[in-house]
Amino acid sequence: MPLDPRRLLLLRAVQHTGSVLAAARALHLTPSGVSQHITKLENEAGLALVDRDHRGGGRTIRLTPAGNALADYADGIAQALTVAERGIARLRDSPAAPLRIGGFSVALSELAVPVAMRMAAGDPTIDPRVYEVSAAEGERMLADGDLDLLLTEHGAEDSSERPLNLVEVAVMRDPLEIIVPRTWPADLDLKMLLARPWITTSFRLATRRHLERLCREHSIELDAHDIGAGSAPTLLALVANGVGATIIPTLALQQNPSPNVRISKAITDPGARELVGVHREDAPAPVTKLVTELRRYATEELQAGYRPAHT
Secondary structure, three states: OOOOHHHHHHHHHHHHHOEHHHHHHHHOOOHHHHHHHHHHHHHHHOOOOEOOOOOOHHHEOOEOHHHHHHHHHHHHHHHHHHHHHHHHHHHHHOOOEEEEEEEOHHHHHHHHHHHHHHHHHHOOOEEEEEEEOOHHHHHHHHHOOOOOEEEEEOOOOOOOOOOOOEEEEEEEEEEEEEEEEOOOOOOOOHHHHHOOOEEEOOOOHHHHHHHHHHHHHOOOOOOEEEOOOOOHHHHHHHHHOOOOEEEEEHHHHHHOOOOOEEEEOOOOOOOEEEEEEEEEOOOOHHHHHHHHHHHHHHHHHHOOOOOOOOO
C-alpha cells in the first residue's frame, strides 16, 4: 500500500516533539487524530512504528527503529515542500514576463502559438503575446525593443535593410505544392500545365520568377493572373473555381483544405520556402528556448503530421 506523505510528516513531528500531545498542538490536530494517523501509517507500511511498551506520562512516545527510519525519510519531503513554497512565492511576487512573437498569419497560428502556449503551461513566468506583422514592420519592432522574435520567410520581399544587432536563425523548411482545379485533367505534363492559366501574387516574387524560368525553358509565354498581395485562402478559392493553377506552401495548404483542388506532380520539385526566426543578438533565454522548441515541433510533430490532402 502506498505511504501517505502527509502521515510521514506527522510521524516526523512526533519524532521531533517526543509526544503525541506536542505534535498535535504543533499541527493543530487532536491527540486522538494524531494517534489514528500513526495507526493508519503502520497499516500502510506493514510495520510497527511506535514502541508501545515504552510510554510515559504526558503522552510521551518512543518510535521503533522502523518508525525513526520513516521519520528521517520525511525530512526530505519537508525540505522539498519548503523549496516548492519558496518557488511559488517567487512566482507570485514576480509577474510573468511577456514573450512577444511577431510574424505572418500561418507561421503564428500553425507554429508559434501552439509551441509558445506549451512553454507557458510549463513555465508560469512566460506570457506569450503574438502580433501579426509584415517582415519590415517586425524588424522595426525588434530593433525598437517592441518584439522579441519575428517569424518570417528567408529573403522576404517586404523585409527592410536589417539592423546589425539582429540575427537570423533557421526554423523549418516548408515545401511548395502546385495546386490545380480538380476539374483539370490529371495527366497534364509539365509543358501542358505551364501553358494553362496561372494565378500569382506580387507579394512573393520568387514564386513568379520560378514560373517564368520554367516557361522560358519550355518556350511558353506565362499566362498569369496577378492578384497583388494575395493570401492562401484567396489563391485557393480562385483555383477551386477554375481560374488557374498556383503555388502554395504546404503549411498554408494544410490550414486551408478545399475539396475542389488537388496537388499536381507535373512539376517534381517546385521548391520550398525557408521559415526563419529573427531576434536581437542579446535575446533573453526564453527566446532562444522558443526557437529550439519551434524547430523540434516543426520536425517531430508538424512536418511529420502533414496530411496527404488534395490528392
